[in-house]
Amino acid sequence: MDAGLQIQRQGMRDALRAMTAEAYRQAEPSQPRWPRWVEALRLGPRRHQLTPDTVAILQNLRQMLREGDAGALNIKECASLSLRLEQLAHKLPAGSPLAELSHRLSLQGQAAWAQLARAEAERQLLPQFQRFDHPGASSEQRLGVSVGAGVGLGEGGIGAKATFGVGVGLSRGMDNDDEGFVFQNRGHAVSVQAGVKGGVGAASLSGGVEGGRQKTRFTEFNSAKAFVHLKAEQLAHGSRRDTLGVSARTVVGALIRLFRPGHGNELRHYYRLQQQAGDQQQRLAVLLGWLGQRDASSTLPGGRVPVLPSGESVAIRGAANARVAAAGMGAGVGAALERIEIQADSLTPFWQGITAEQGAARNPVVAAQRLAGIEQKSLALLDRPQDRLGAQPLSRLTGGRSPADCPAGELKSAAGRLAAELDHFCAVAQQRDAGIGRRGGGALVEKSIVSSWQGKSREDALANMALAHAALLLAAGRREDAAEAKAALLDMAPRLYAPPIRHDAEALAGRVGFRDTLELQIRDRSYALDLGGGIGPLGVKAEASLTERERIHHNPVRAGSYKDVRVTLSGNLADAGLLEKLKGALLSQLMPHGLAEQLPAALAGVQSQLAGQAGGGITLLLRFYQPQYQRQADFPAEAAGYRLQLARMSASGDAAVSLSGGIPVQPGVSLELGFAVGVSASTVFYERWGDNSLTAPMMHYLHLQAVGEPERWPGLCQAQAQGLSGLYRQLADEGSAVHKEAEYFLRRQPQDGFGQRFFAAMRAFADGSGSFAQAGAALDEMLQRQYPLWQADKQAFPGLVEHALQA
Missing domain, CATH: 2.40.128 (Lipocalin)
Structure with missing residues (x-):
């Protein structure tokens, strides 16, 4: 499986071939029923050789994969693979490695199906909700x-x-x-x-x-588009059987869904399936190695539930x-x-606020307080006088020193130790969530790690790791010779703030960020x-x-x-x-x-x-x-x-x-x-x-730029061609209000002669020597030059209240 949660055909074919050989071996009796000389002389009763059910399932799957030619499995192949391996796992002896491998490959196939089904749901839902792109x-x-x-x-x-x-x-x-x-x-x-x-x-x-x-x-x-992308699994209904069109209870299911809309909806478990696929990755590699196969899957990100504003x-x-x-x-x-x-x-993660060019806040007093708050809160992660050396997590990383007192080399080492502890914690948590190591005390190991970070839950441990990370990043940023330590800390930040394990993402985000209202x-x-x-x-x-x-x-x-x-x-x-x-x-x-x-x-x-x-x-x-x-x-x-x-x-x-x-x-x-x-x-x-004001085109252009959908602007201009034509003619009139409004914006922009070129394009359109496209290109350039000034104006809004970091 690649990083896009697509199952590669050749890798799955190799795994199924090895599973077929093992299923044959397990289906053969350990002792022959008749002596070899009897079988050689064919004196025993004649019987037709029957293919075991387990082998038949695997052979059918291999045949299905041979018929496809794409590099990755399509949605129907993923659904069929998952359902048949699920059936195979029930036919194999419970607790056997082959049954466990079948179950985990089935889950992997279901996760791949969910990824493809969700993408298909987005394509189908977008036309239904596209009317909400229109104000009103x-x-x-x-x-x-x-x-x-x-x-x-x-x-x-x-x-x-x-x-x-x-x-x-x-x-x-x-x-x-x-x-x-x-x-x-x-x-x-x-x-x-x-x-x-x-x-x-x-x-x-x-x-x-x-x-x-x-x-x-x-x-x-x-x-x-963003709404459908973030909510597709909640808006659509889908299951693997529906994808294959083999549901035997279609009518009954439809009647039940009248009263329980979520009945039979496997798609709504999208994030859980992605998380389970990531959790079992280590165990899956072990089971494939047992069959002599190598797991070439990319590291999966897990089910990252988005935190919506x-x-x-x-x-x-x-x-x-x-x-x-x-x-x-x-x-x-x-x-x-x-x-x-x-x-x-709105929340700004600690690491982004600390490294931002404008500082941790617009207000210098609040910015200083926020940085001081990071240092003050991190003191609780340092050894107290009565503690043994390295008893507290931050002291364990820095060798007992305060981050501010650490030389550059020690900060780099501390960053490496923090990354190692995070990886270890994630590995233990994923193994426990995947049902591995229950007898080996996986829960006790996780509890020990959480306790060592002064927590009672995963969110507590992750929040304190983020606090230690922020304290180290703050110390590295104040030292000119600590560039390597800073780079190492920035490299691990995305994984720390969005770890690939099950956790309450909304609760964690509120504890590891600066809050603005x-x-x-x-x-x-x-x-x-x-x-x-x-x-x-x-x-x-x-x-x-x-x-x-x-x-x-x-x-x-x-x-x-x-x-x-x-x-x-x-x-x-x-x-x-x-x-x-x-x-x-x-x-x-x-x-x-x-x-x-x-x-x-x-x-x-x-x-x-x-x-x-x-x-x-x-x-x-x-x-x-x-x-x-x-x-x-x-x-x-x-x-x-x-x-x-x-x-x-x-x-x-x-x-x-x-x-x-x-x-x-x-x-x-x-x-x-x-x-x-x-x-x-x-x-x-x-x-x-209106053709005597820049506010409508400016509002829509800047919004589309800010949300990353500039491709919608040409279509919007085409729909507003009549209004924009009137606007271009008014811009050409030096006595019009919108001409003076445009001059106001152009005076705020860099003075490089663009203003003259802008009005020249409008005059050319008005007298017929220029085209609508040329005037539109001039307007687009003017609005694009206004974009950074618009962003600065928004940041200067007095109604943006920056809160001090709570101790």
Whole structure:
């Protein structure tokens, strides 16, 4: 097996050939049934020679491998190899070396299958989630319950009712922010509502206020491609039998998966399989050597579960609305205020922070504290006065000296000893996880190593190893003659911080890194007006809204002020009489038994409603944006102001079922209960960037560069050809706002004459002497030159809080 977890055909064929010979030997009886002279004269009973089952399985596998011509096994061959070797292991005597080898090769084949199946799942899933690469796309599932009280008075067609309620909701979903990051969200909310409604005949007037708080935990992904790559084993369903199409329980399995979606899903164990394949590598080499075969596999990395960036947002919202309705028509107005606080933690491994050019932190005081914290914490790993020499782990590495007092040669030796201890610890842990050395006290050996590093778990030992590594790296960095020691420490750092053994990667990362917190904020003020009506269950509505937003953000082309104008046309189909239909069906069933008269009495006074609703709409968004950098003193005042950043059209759909009921408590007073569940989704089908602002192309170009997907930029330019053509013409106009905006950015870039070439390309496009591609190349170069300045601006964001290292 190579480093890409692919099984090489020739190596497996050699192993199966040796296993076949051993299976033949084991299948032959140790003593012949008849004397040799009887067999020679053929005097005994004549019998046909039968091939043992174990040998037949191996021969079939060898034939399968001979039929292929690729260097590595494909997904079907890996699945078949794994299943047949699994079958072979059960037929062989339990505990025999050949049975163990069959089992371990089967696991290796399953790991190779999982690797290929996951890659195939990524290819199939990407088109399904690719819509989330478009800002504005979203999907959400929600559930809510509410309880409240209602007070009503009414007589002769004139009435009024006041309500007060408290609601709790849960939600989960996915969306994309303006920049292009994809978020997976889980949230819960608490809300308080109060309203009043009065009516005269068919006319009604209502109003209400609402306040709420929602807390959302989100996981951030660079793009839809990154989301699918990191979550493929959780999003797809796969098994080896499904790959071969030989599952005998396909229908039954499908029915079970309706209630248990993970049933039979071997793909979800992807990381565990990769880890097991790495754990057993040493034992597999021993077993192959027993057959006279050499294991030429590359060192496997194990199941490295990624630690995904995550954060938390808290939104506080208050809203008021009023509505009037008559003769099937209605109109409403509303206003809302919302404040969203966002916090996202980021971790920088000790070794990266210590060796970074800008230091362990932007703030020199925090940077000094972090380095001092490393030294202070590492003192606990040094011998105390009452200890014998080398009793503590760091003293064992340095020969009893403090790292700061060690000469260069001793630091290099300490680095070698630390690497050796790490390799030994990983080897012991992998052997134990692979089920090797249980009788030899593998658990006691591991416990001894962990205890020698002042720990009780693997994470404790690894964290203290990383601390010792950081102390040695810090000491080596301060000595000019310790370059070799520093190089050795940097070489082992990736393996130390992501070891190839089973461990809690998230817990370890939090203990071996410097923590920074990114604090962002959004403040919204919105106003809405809607007009709608309905005929029977069909309703239509037109809504217009204005949202004024102030965003505090570390991305300079996202921070600033926004004005979003939305116009939505929507329709829905609702049926609020579902409960009455259920009551009617129940009455028809009770009528023959004479119980129908008792049902109305049992439900007397209870007012309830079961409603289902499905709807969809189209929304036009016009976004006007004034970036925060326009408030800088050197930005031209005549170019400052709100500019159209984009025009976007999106389609949305919603389906919901709600159950509500009122239980009379006293005359005119009722207890109101509610339950609702629903799903919604939106997708963007048209977007055009504004032609008098650089913010949209700059935001997307810089984002794609930062996340390592620049290959998407040409396709994006092609889709925005109309908007970019207008932008190039505006850039050619010296009096336009975007021309002055471009001059502002060019003044910040190196002054090597590029500015003149840039505007010359735009003028050539405007007068027809230049092509769209030439103007686009000039814009790309300008944005690329802006990239390092953009990164520096993000790093200088005051909302990035650097935390001191906790002792």
